[in-house]
Amino acid sequence: MLPKRFSLLIFITSTGLLLNLSACKENKKTIKQTEVTFKKEGELSIFKSIDSTKITLDIEIADTDFDVQTGLMYRNSMDTKQGMLFVFEDVKKRFFYMKNTKIPLDLIYINENKSIVSFQKNAKPFDESSLPSNFPAKYVLEINAGLIDTWGLSVGDSINYTED
DSSP states (O other), rough: OOOOHHHHHHHHHHHHHHHHHHHHTTOOOOOOOOOOOOOOOEEEEEEEETTEEEEEEEEEOSSSHHHHHHTTOOOSSOOTHHHHHHEEEEEOOEOOTTTTSSSOEEEEOOOOTTBBEEEEEEOOTOOOSSSEOOSSSHHHHHHHHHHHHHHTTTOEEEEEEEOO
């Protein structure tokens, strides 16, 4: 048989441990990913070379390391007349992927003369496969998947943009 003091010590320790565990359970914090919302930072026009049609979009501009790395990740949707323009300091082949990107996208690669040089259509959400530019590019425009075909865009079309 255990001495009374020892039994009391075990009881107090056990009770304290149980109270501590239940308190930890109640104080559990959940981390909720907040959706990133569109913030208009400029306006972009696409000029079709075949028929001189002009398509105008509101754009966010990704020109910092953080913005370039994050892109359109964590967005649930984007309006048809919205896009994200990535602006780089140099001109080289670009490689994008869809990590943590929830919406399907079309990618438009644009050279330093603001002329479209290649596309990647219908990039799948969360796909980490490489989406190369195929030609050197200074700019990349991300828009909702399917819009390249809907708007009839082609290599040689051009863009112009202004910042707010």
